[in-house]
Amino acid sequence: MNITVVGAGTIGEAISVALKNRGYDVTATRRNVSKIETLAGLGIRVSSKSEEAILDADVVILSLKPYDVLAFVKRNARVLAERTTISMAAALPISAMARYTGDGRLMRAMTNIAARVGGGFTVFCAPGMQEREKRECRKILECFGEVMEVEEKYMDALTAISGSGPAYILTVMEAMMYAGLKVGLPRDLALKASYETILGSAKLVSESGNHPSVLKDLVVTPGGVTIDAIYELEDSGIRTAFMRAIESATIKSRKISEEIASRDP
Ligand SMILES: NC(=O)C1=CN([C@@H]2O[C@H](COP(=O)(O)OP(=O)(O)OC[C@H]3O[C@@H](n4cnc5c(N)ncnc54)[C@H](OP(=O)(O)O)[C@@H]3O)[C@@H](O)[C@H]2O)C=CC1
Numbered sequence: 001m002n003i004t005v006v007g008a009g010t011i012g013e014a015i016s017v018a019l020k021n022r023g024y025d026v027t028a029t030r031r032n033v034s035k036i037e038t039l040a041g042l043g044i045r046v047s048s049k050s051e052e053a054i055l056d057a058d059v060v061i062l063s064l065k066p067y068d069v070l071a072f073v074k075r076n077a078r079v080l081a082e083r084t085t086i087s088m089a090a091a092l093p094i095s096a097m098a099r100y101t102g103d104g105r106l107m108r109a110m111t112n113i114a115a116r117v118g119g120g121f122t123v124f125c126a127p128g129m130q131e132r133e134k135r136e137c138r139k140i141l142e143c144f145g146e147v148m149e150v151e152e153k154y155m156d157a158l159t160a161i162s163g164s165g166p167a168y169i170l171t172v173m174e175a176m177m178y179a180g181l182k183v184g185l186p187r188d189l190a191l192k193a194s195y196e197t198i199l200g201s202a203k204l205v206s207e208s209g210n211h212p213s214v215l216k217d218l219v220v221t222p223g224g225v226t227i228d229a230i231y232e233l234e235d236s237g238i239r240t241a242f243m244r245a246i247e248s249a250t251i252k253s254r255k256i257s258e259e260i261a262s263r264d265p
């Protein structure tokens with residue numbers, strides 16, 4: 001199966017590599033092709049001619065900025081209407097693209113940067129697509145990690161939690177690492193202790209099926225060390241900071257969505 005990834009920037013490059021690693025025939029495009037020359041060494045075809053590169057594709061993945069995806073869909077509506085098309089863009093509703101192509105072969109997906117190492121979480125919706133074609137797309141998305149079908153009304157909130165999420169967790173990781181430096185740990189040890197702990201905590205939730213608050217409670221020894229840290233975190237308003245952050249990103253996604261829907265590229 002030939003897959004063309006249009007807009008091989010940060011996420012497009014990551015998913016091109018993930019797809020190639022799973023044996024798909026991949027073409028990656030962007031205008032400044034010199035920036036993706038290393039992909040050629042991995043056996044990925046690179047091109048600056050996106051319009052031509054989609055002609056040979058069975059599946060087209062659009063990883064341009066949201067408004068650019070819509071403009072690309074409009075310019076190439078006839079070709080895309082005859083191919084499976086997966087938009088990876090935040091905030092771009094299926095209905096906006098379907099104005100030009102119809103929704104029969106259209107999927108909207110949201111992944112995250114962990115797709116680069118097969119550890120992504122990808123959600124998708126494709127209300128007009130046949131089940132068989134949806135299964136093919138699901139297999140493609142599984143190259144990036146875990147996959148779930150969701151209703152489109154949840155996409156903005158999921159973009160804010162799992163699409164943007166690595167940025168929050170990596171901020172937490174960085175903060176823990178710097179805290180390690182403050183209390184006298186060597187840099188490498190502070191980083192390893194931080195990321196192994198985040199990795200292990202996620203694994204604990206995933207494998208035990210327990211709620212995070214139950215597991216957290218197990219760590220807090222009465223009169224021990226952890227409770228002093230928890231006291232400081234609660235005092236700093238860490239939970240409301242996360243809630244405000246994710247709500248704010250959700251609102252931003254909805255706002256972009258409304259703006260896009262009201263414009264004709
Ligand atoms: N970054 C992330 O973690 C995630 C991003 N997304 C979504 O992915 C999309 C891309 O985001 P991101 O990768 O961060 O952004 P980037 O800016 O890194 O990537 C966009 C790429 O599109 C290329 N491009 C622009 N116009 C064209 C064109 N006409 N034809 C071909 N290529 C073009 C640009 O390269 P050039 O200028 O050389 O053409 C650029 O590299 C967005 O819609 C975003 O919402 C989704 C999930 C996670």
Ligand SMILES: O=C(O)[C@@H]1CCC=N1
Nearest residue numbers: 090159162163164165
């Ligand atoms: O910041 C953004 O808009 C994109 C969507 C999710 C992650 N990055």
